Amino acid sequence: MEILSGVLDGMTLGTPILLLVHNKDARPADYKEISEKYRPSHADYTYDAKYGIRAWQGGGRASARETIGRVAAGAIARKLLRERFGVEIVAWVEKVHHIVANIDPLSVTRDQVEDNIVRCPDPVVAEHMIQHIDAIRKQGDSVGGVVGCAVKGCPAGWGDPVFDKLEADLAKAMLSLPACKGFEVGSGFGGTDLKGSEHNDFFRADLDKNVYTETNRSGGIQGGITNGQPILFRAAFKPTATILMEQRTINRNRENTTLKGRGRHDPCVVPRAVPIVEAMAALVLVDHALRQQAYNKT
Amino acid sequence: MEILSGVLDGMTLGTPILLLVHNKDARPADYKEISEKYRPSHADYTYDAKYGIRAWQGGGRASARETIGRVAAGAIARKLLRERFGVEIVAWVEKVHHIVANIDPLSVTRDQVEDNIVRCPDPVVAEHMIQHIDAIRKQGDSVGGVVGCAVKGCPAGWGDPVFDKLEADLAKAMLSLPACKGFEVGSGFGGTDLKGSEHNDFFRADLDKNVYTETNRSGGIQGGITNGQPILFRAAFKPTATILMEQRTINRNRENTTLKGRGRHDPCVVPRAVPIVEAMAALVLVDHALRQQAYNKT
């Protein structure tokens, strides 16, 4: 990666920071067939429908390679969040296919997450996930899963009350990721199984007048604005569209045909999604931190 | 509702349209106690934390009354979508607490939805929901649920490939709604239970070279851009925070106390969310329709 602008002698200048990563490992030959055929559940067809032209080598912007810019920018956002605002973000793999880890979001550390290749902080479940992904790879098939994320240290008051609710911006950030199909904050879809009396987070104050909630089904956000509790959310990622099995599809002439994936094949992108989820969360939060600073100097 | 600008003799002028709805049924007396105490899982505390002041009568912008502007604006967007672009939007109640309706999104009509008070197009399940909500009301408690939505008639090519993916804008729109805790498009969270070979939507062309997919787990969007299939998504709404039971909370002085809701009490907002979900979907889609028109005149 090169830094082409915005930094001098290790200090940022206030100038936009241009981070450039050359794709040095493109293998256009792998993509020859898909220049003519549309991969099922990929963006080949929709790009052609929109633009009438498509950068078929490597998948263009529909490739998850696109996310490197998000992670690079997110690294700067995280630094600012940590050093200036005391905010820490950690994400982890919570589910791969039908294998679900039961994670306590408040105690997860980045070391635990990085301790295994599948980025699941429960080492026993992680081992199952790794074995299962390996078996799926051998089948030439793929699986998806769920990433969880916790943000600790946000003060109460960040966010916006109507259209730019903090959870709304987080939802947009997550759904902007390749393969993401769902987002939930706090109790999420599962919260609909509870009654109000079971779901509400009761406020309490300690002896030092610090406010907290007895539970955190709100996921740290109420009415679009942080309440000082950890922000908790999840994002669902579908199984990778590219599989090494023959599938029905059409070609650019709209003729029915079949296509069999080849080349590099990642049977489960969920572990790779972890740093991307963290990066997007950081970008959303740093925006709201600066907005809050504009709003309230003191 | 008054129209204060933008319309002359039944025609829009190109001028911003100002729709004004006066709140003629405010009952400030009902809110007296909550001017001093924070309702659990409501936005009272976070508004105070952010603004240091709060329009406690009626709940201010945290009240679902706020959504009337969305529905009014959405009505105009829907008209444009229908008459100019041939797009139809229909939403419905799919789940209330633990009662789940099995709905075919492609056959649901607005008449079916409006046929009962709970806005569930399955009349048998609707009846269960109505009875259950009634029982919950008598308990002074509340329940949440899930709204489904289908958008038919979008051509392939609407949307954007990276940050403004169509599903990302829909997610933001839904999570900007009061009480919304989750969003999923197409297969959503459930899609993580499938393998890639089970999840992929195979493309097919009919004899007239019309393209379709055999399944629609993508929910009509691939890589942020519509593929011409119906757009399908769901939004989860938590149980109403206001309940008529005593709850632990704090007051503005950060002293522990209790609060018991009073006044009007809606034990389940999910049926009311249906037109709001439709309105927000319409606003997102009309934006993308105009963007697409800017992009590609022909």
Added chain:
Amino acid sequence: MEILSGVLDGMTLGTPILLLVHNKDARPADYKEISEKYRPSHADYTYDAKYGIRAWQGGGRASARETIGRVAAGAIARKLLRERFGVEIVAWVEKVHHIVANIDPLSVTRDQVEDNIVRCPDPVVAEHMIQHIDAIRKQGDSVGGVVGCAVKGCPAGWGDPVFDKLEADLAKAMLSLPACKGFEVGSGFGGTDLKGSEHNDFFRADLDKNVYTETNRSGGIQGGITNGQPILFRAAFKPTATILMEQRTINRNRENTTLKGRGRHDPCVVPRAVPIVEAMAALVLVDHALRQQAYNKT
């Protein structure tokens, strides 16, 4: 004027503030002829060309009545600038037709400006202007002029270095005003008559290390960012398009015809532009003040 939202008991709530002014003095009958004919140098033709429909009563958004919203919003911005940031804005009439006042921008007070109907702080020149405008009125003709503006109290560092230069945002704000045809900051067009050695503002520091410039041809902004000196700019307003004399024009069928203005007729809008210029300057500056606060908390 009514305040419909955003204020409670004399305090702002953080909610958008809706200020509503009903136009109670519309005289549609005055505009009957211009529903069919295009007034020369007015926006009738261009509105029809863009929208295919036109709110001909009162001129719609092309009427200077539109600026009441700017002045109302600007009043709030000025309050914030004054009380929180110590910034004061004063504008005045500097030129009417060929009558030019020689004003020292640093000593002008609002009282001097408001002391006469033409808002020119030089009472002798003001008297000439008033008599001249009166003569022009009797001819059924109109004149334009130039408004000057000074902003005092801005600290160094407000603004942006490239596309959103402070002078760029001020220029846009002024050219967005009805009848405005020109903008200049500091030495402006006249500065092109000087050599660099005559034009440059030399920096000096006093004994307390306060920085100032010996001259202020930069108009308080260098490279898009304030330097702590007063911001000085001018805006030119063309003679009012509506005159009470017969003029050649066309009708909606694109047939040649003539039109003679009638109804209320303001032979010189420049004095009325003074508070509007101040309001727009305030709106631009308060935006940059908040951006600076976001950028640099301390």
Added chain:
Amino acid sequence: MEILSGVLDGMTLGTPILLLVHNKDARPADYKEISEKYRPSHADYTYDAKYGIRAWQGGGRASARETIGRVAAGAIARKLLRERFGVEIVAWVEKVHHIVANIDPLSVTRDQVEDNIVRCPDPVVAEHMIQHIDAIRKQGDSVGGVVGCAVKGCPAGWGDPVFDKLEADLAKAMLSLPACKGFEVGSGFGGTDLKGSEHNDFFRADLDKNVYTETNRSGGIQGGITNGQPILFRAAFKPTATILMEQRTINRNRENTTLKGRGRHDPCVVPRAVPIVEAMAALVLVDHALRQQAYNKT
């Protein structure tokens, strides 16, 4: 210049186009002294005031080198304007110091402009300008001037009626350029010397119902929206701040001192501003062209 994204086989992809120009001719040694001292009327002091740090080598973003990105992007905008919308833009030098060319904006061609080094389409006046600039160079001094610009081929209806008036966006674009101190459209400041009866542009229709105006003091824009006549505007550029003469200034410690420019020295930037003015005009117009297309497909 390298194209790093957005183009494949000579076709645009719909992807953002990244144009990269490396600064291969930086001479940091020339800037050694100004790392400690503030050049008068340059952005050194204001950058330090805003950012507390400054890329002193080459002047950072305050250098006119920054405009290469505008010109590169403008080249693409011009292509789109010409080929899709039939719009042509030409700018020229109209004034250098006290030497003024009397140019007919409607007959100027790019060939005439590019025919001499000072980019003034009047060859006699151009010769005077060249000799004068040469004399100024020998004095180590600098001069500024005025650039004129004409845009032909815009249909009626582009622009916006209130805040985003086309002239407002053009004004912002011009004032965002380094050294620009003024903008005027149509009759501009000079228009204030006329009475309404002298200033108004009378509409006429020819036998084919084509609409035109007898004069064009409006500069092709009325009420923020194009009227189909050529768009005419001017921008004033101050004399270059960098001169080779000793000037009073301060250093970073706020001590009074003197500074004498050295290194490369351009005594008049106005000819170089011509392609930059054209580029910025193109960027503004292509935005409005796309907005108009979004507004009105047919």
